[in-house]
Amino acid sequence: MKTTALVIHLLLFFITCHQGNAQEEFKLWEDGKKPFYKDNDLKEYEKEVWGTKAVGNITEPTLTIYKAEGQNTGKAVVIIPGGGYELVAMYHEGYELAELLSKNGITAAVLKYRIPNPKSSNEPHLVPLTDGRKALKMMHEKAEAYGINTDEIGVIGFSAGGHLAAVLGLWVSEEQNENPDFTGLIYGVTNLSEGNKNWLESNLYHRKLTEEEIAKNTLLNLVNEDTPQAFLVHAIDDDSCSLEETTLYMQKLVEHQVLVEAHIFPKGGHGFGIGRASDGTNQWVTLFVNWVKNSRF
8 A cells, every 4th residue: 555655646746747847838819819810711730841840720829838947047938930921830940949948947938820811810911910919918927927027028030930020029019018028030031122022922911012011011120229139040051031131130230239149150051940960050049048048138
């Protein structure tokens, strides 16, 4: 009997420990009232692409929070994977980074945002932005439970997710808890080149941009002294997202005396996620952790 009781006790101990360190997934719109949503028959799916798994047809957004382990820094990051606004690369640009950040005392939350699709939204271009703002608001609401400082909650995005992270920092919301305190752009999109304009019209807006929208999407012109501090990463040989996306944004931040740290790798291409030892791109995560821990936002 004593042996049985001991086994049960140990099982409960390990289960409790596991639950304490496990991530928690929350529906972003828990009341079921998703803004700009319309009924549809889309089915969410996963597919192998870019050497990893990505998720498509997302209509039910979630936020998966990884609690800070060890010494909690009190800082938190909402992670926004890329995917061209067609898919969301949840794994190598999401969950894998969240695990590393949480192990370094940073609360990390992976955003599975809705794909901007006319089949599921009457205003598809507003869907990712609205989900991003809701994720930041949710992190503020859960700050006490996770030991988060409410003035040290940022966003980090990859590629199209980097575009969304930049927009969250530059299109300032009237609700303060919907604005990031810092941003990380990993091979992010910041420049409204002709190619990027076509991409936004095809994948985000699903129509031609108006003159007002062109001005609003010329992100480099929106940078000012109140723009959040930024951490930037890019590879010179990125043939999908030009290096200028990072260097031009860095230049604008410097012009307005906004603190910025940038790391340019000679090789790495596009979509390297948390990076590879073979080309040195895996160094950026440690650099980002140090930046977050040592910066004052």
